[in-house]
Amino acid sequence: MTEVPPDIAEYLASPDTLPEWVRFYRAYPTVTAAVQAVGNGESVAVFTSEHTAYGQQVILIDGKPVIEVVLYPNSQAREALVTAYLNHSDPETATAAILHALPHLLPEDIDLTGIDCVVEPGNGLAPRFGFRRRVFAAGLHTWRDYDELHPLGELYQVLSWHSTGHNIAEGTEAVSILRSHGLPAVGCEACGEPLTNRHPAWPGTWVCLAEEYGPRCDAFDDPFRELHELDAAGIGGPHDPSTSDLEPVT
Ligand SMILES: [Zn+2]
Numbered sequence: 001m002t003e004v005p006p007d008i009a010e011y012l013a014s015p016d017t018l019p020e021w022v023r024f025y026r027a028y029p030t031v032t033a034a035v036q037a038v039g040n041g042e043s044v045a046v047f048t049s050e051h052t053a054y055g056q057q058v059i060l061i062d063g064k065p066v067i068e069v070v071l072y073p074n075s076q077a078r079e080a081l082v083t084a085y086l087n088h089s090d091p092e093t094a095t096a097a098i099l100h101a102l103p104h105l106l107p108e109d110i111d112l113t114g115i116d117c118v119v120e121p122g123n124g125l126a127p128r129f130g131f132r133r134r135v136f137a138a139g140l141h142t143w144r145d146y147d148e149l150h151p152l153g154e155l156y157q158v159l160s161w162h163s164t165g166h167n168i169a170e171g172t173e174a175v176s177i178l179r180s181h182g183l184p185a186v187g188c189e190a191c192g193e194p195l196t197n198r199h200p201a202w203p204g205t206w207v208c209l210a211e212e213y214g215p216r217c218d219a220f221d222d223p224f225r226e227l228h229e230l231d232a233a234g235i236g237g238p239h240d241p242s243t244s245d246l247e248p249v250t
Pocket of ligand 1: 192217219
């Protein structure tokens with residue numbers, strides 16, 4: 001029977017603990033237990049969207065156990081990254097430019113010591129981009145040891161869904177930062193959302209990343225706005241790509 005430290009027992013008993021963490025800490029109540037499991041060939045991983053989207057896993061690198069965390073940009077920042085990636089004609093150049101631009105989307109005072117910007121392959125519209133931290137697990141016994149010695153700190157806060165003011169850039173701010181790093185990001189003049197005209201579902205039409213159903217700009221010029229003829233009114237119109245964003249990036 002694996003020992004369960006009191007803080008983990010309390011966390012597991014709390015009704016506020018998210019189910020993914022309950023499963024993870026029940027299985028691996030200590031770092032030592034997680035490392036043993038990895039040594040036995042188990043996959044020790046959890047994905048959560050608590051405050052922001054991130055994955056934590058324990059892996060072996062050159063035979064040494066490592067606790068790896070990858071934090072992913074929130075949905076609004078991701079939309080800017082992925083639309084800029086799609087707008088670029090060369091995926092490899094776009095990937096390199098995004099990895100270079102990622103830290104610049106964060107507030108300037110964020111300490112990225114020990115954090116790498118990474119790209120993970122996938123079969124989506126674009127690969128996944130994230131901020132990765134790896135910590136050797138040697139010498140760490142409890143998760144409290146790990147948390148206290150290696151807090152995720154401000155990066156976790158600025159990527160949070162709830163973060164306001166001191167957060168990763170989104171919308172037109174993200175578009176302009178990405179453009180200054182050579183990425184052909186385009187924002188809508190009306191609604192400010194990042195756009196692509198290379199979405200596989202709508203090639204040639206400017207849409208947001210999630211608009212599989214076609215463009216529905218919230219800020220479109222609705223001729224029925226004053227008439228309240230709901231059955232005739234649209235629920236969104238075409239986007240209006242910013243003219244300056246259509247200029248080539250340097
Ligand atoms: Zn729009």
